[in-house]
Amino acid sequence: MNSMFMIDGLNFCRINHRGSGSHGEGDHPPTVRTFSYHFRRKYGTSVGKIPLDVGLSCPNRERGGCIFCRAAAFTPTYLQSTDDLAGQLAEGKAKLLQGRFKKYLAYFQQETCTALAAEKLLPLVRQVLSDADCFGLILSTRPDYVADDLLRPLAEIVVRSGKACLFELGLQSVHDRSLQLLNRNHGFDDFRDAAFRIKEAGCFELGAHLIFGIPEETEEDMLLSLSTVCSLGVTHLKLHHLQVIRDTALHALYDLGKITLFSKEEYLCFLLRALPIIPAGVTIHRLWATAHPELLVAPQWHTLAGFLSRELQERMVELNVWQGQRAVTAHQHPIFVRSGHLT
């Protein structure tokens, strides 16, 4: 049986190419556990994401901002931070779901939503969770903006609603030298601390955002970032290659010839080595960046995300590669073996 799952440009057929029953699941898991596969299994229906903007600039912009970041590169054209939440949800339902999905996750995607004071953010959370079509929310934020003062009341609201809440922590790399180069203004320890407290609350899901192709990182560095966040209990991943966006600090470095980027072929080959180390239960929301074409400087792959998915899928089947194939348990991970503890 083949069935197709697609979200955020991740589009994978479910194909039994590994031998019947070889992994102990009645229906054969996909080569990649995509967002749409995961949430269809969880809720029995297709689920979309509606991006939302709380109207606050990211605090890291006051410190120069991350060198790769320009919010406009990933903002849906309909999304206006000046619209109130009800207006953004209505636009999102009309333009984004377009009848394909009836249910959605409210995605507080823009900037650093948890920089908003808890007394302002929590009513917005209550508002979206009160919509019967909303199955839950995703809070996209920085590891150093996960305050206990927010986690405690948020946990009460989430538990009372019976809906899901995923923290998607922007990390990009576990290597502090890379975080400095990107001007993140936080360290890996901030991520580890936030991840621990989010999990300790008991009602939140934990996700991480990583970028592959950060200058001066080797493939070993990138794979260590991936396996490390998985070992810390991350169950959702947003992954993509480094893109140079027009008029960013990274663009200036690129123009000076200081940045080497993945070619499409190199990146697909890298993914074939990276996906097997991700545990099969981890949901992958994204595997490549898709900046607005007019703002994208490089790399220019001239390929739509759907074609990338198909190409990767075909190679995974051909080479008999799948997500989770070589995943290590947390206690086999190098950072546990070195220190004897994970947090």
Ligand code: SF4
């Ligand atoms: S923390 Fe996020 S929103 Fe803020 S500058 Fe960096 S990438 Fe952009």
